[in-house]
Amino acid sequence: MTMTSHDLRSPLATIAAHLQMLHDDLGDQIAEDLAVMERAVLRMERLLDNLVGYARSEQSDLRTTTVSLAEVVADVTADRVTTANRARVTVDGTLPDVEADRELLRHVIDNLVGNAIKYTAPGTPARLRVSARTIGGEVHVEVADNGIGIPEADRPRVFDAFHRSANSAGYQGTGLGLAICRRIVERHGGRIGVTDAPTGGSLFWFTLPGPGGGTPR
Template identity: 55%
Template structure:
């Protein structure tokens, strides 16, 4: 089993790029929203004249704009991941994953974290575990937590998905990096980079390793609530 830990300082050039991404994302949100709104109005006002071909064109345009909007949202989240103030307090992990269809192995402790940012990390890791499950296969996602060194808790999200090639694991938390076997799945390559920034801001670490029996096991550490 090969574990990969990712944690490194951000060079100033990348910090400047993140600022540029934040500004560009803000500027793009309004025209994208206007375009989607105008398409909706066009469909409603001219429904009797659009026809099947026109409807297919509208639907394709809406899907394309939705993908661009998703990218803009991820760019903004990535750019702001280490700029927003965090408000850590005691959070029960069981409450954060309550809305997810996952298997919980063992008791889940209480950690010291910003609830919204912690939810973002877990939503992303669990969402990826489901998304990267081969078609026709029921997703199997398991969450586990245990005490770690220096007053930390190690939280694990394991799946039976397509896995991450060993060569890609050292870079999987880098912005825009996508694994060699993920080309059939839509994604921006920013979700895990956002998770890394959030975890590091809490004083934790994040990593990925092969899940015994197939799939991936993502883990991260957070301070335990006293």
């Protein structure tokens, strides 16, 4: 998959370089047309990134260990929350440790936080609340937001590859992010779902084994 990814990225890089040269040479004469083509290249790159992520979520070996969920959430928050987007992530209580592949767990948290920031009404800063509790030997994690929400009719398919909700028009996306999250969680022996959040947006939840538990695949 790494080789395939490189082979696909190479022509995209060539196109992007030539578009930049055209922009430098011709400037405003064809600026609008170039902008359209540049956006198309960026969309293709995002799709390729998601396809590679999907393949990795299916094929990569799980390297599970005891992971600090609090550290992963803090790491993602530091990357995702900026002065420009004015997002805010609040952690409720103490987040327990989990038994997980840290890199893949970070991908799940990053996707949920990134989606929450992206899928907000124009002019509305994202407000997220992350919480987790241990039930038996399982950790139940919740990420609630104040975004546009997911229509009830879309929820049964929202974790399917390439499915996009009816109200997501106008928001960039490939429809693969949540499918990747589901596969990662299921490989850890957990479950994932979504419901309404008290804040009016969505509440995504997933489960993972607590330290020393679980049967990853």
